[in-house]
Amino acid sequence: MGSTDDARLQAVLSALWSAANVQGCFGQSDREPEEQDAVPCTVASLAEFGHLYGRVRLPTGQLVVCGCVAVRGGDESSDWLDLYVPVGALDHAGVAYWDGRPFFRSAATDDWLAAVGAEAFRSASFSLGVIGFEASGCTSASTMAGRLPEERDIGYLLPRGEVLHYGAANT
Numbered sequence: 001m002g003s004t005d006d007a008r009l010q011a012v013l014s015a016l017w018s019a020a021n022v023q024g025c026f027g028q029s030d031r032e033p034e035e036q037d038a039v040p041c042t043v044a045s046l047a048e049f050g051h052l053y054g055r056v057r058l059p060t061g062q063l064v065v066c067g068c069v070a071v072r073g074g075d076e077s078s079d080w081l082d083l084y085v086p087v088g089a090l091d092h093a094g095v096a097y098w099d100g101r102p103f104f105r106s107a108a109t110d111d112w113l114a115a116v117g118a119e120a121f122r123s124a125s126f127s128l129g130v131i132g133f134e135a136s137g138c139t140s141a142s143t144m145a146g147r148l149p150e151e152r153d154i155g156y157l158l159p160r161g162e163v164l165h166y167g168a169a170n171t
Helices: 007-017 043-049 085-094 106-123
Strands: 021-028 051-057 063-071 080-084 129-132 154-158 163-167
Touching: 007 043, 007 063, 007 080, 007 106, 043 051, 043 063, 063 085, 106 129, 106 154, 106 163
Parallel strands: none
Antiparallel strands: 021 051, 051 063, 063 080, 129 154, 154 163
């Protein structure tokens, strides 16, 4: 995100939740949403529960579980905020995401996640977004130096000024 400020993390969390149109916000993964009380979609809830959970509608139309986790104070004293759909939820929805290449990916879900990131960026800018299987922390905005790699095993959302550029995985 470019900083470790709680207010900044909250802004991006709120923007991401809204952009993905996440239904609900829950703190426990071992119970169905109907079996637990909703929690506020806040940095305090992330700190208390470790992850926040909800449901999102994939581009295929299926409603699946999703989660969000903050990785605080990583490289360059920057926080990462990860929105994810568990592999089991992708399996249940029938989304193909692995074809033998080094990274799991699905063009449909990658493009959807890029659109979610772009929408979130309109409300709360961030310094770098990555799209892929367990990709957070794999690089930094300063390492990227404003340039997308020509060969990409994962997708990148890279701001240049006020404009967010998407470089889809291409290997």
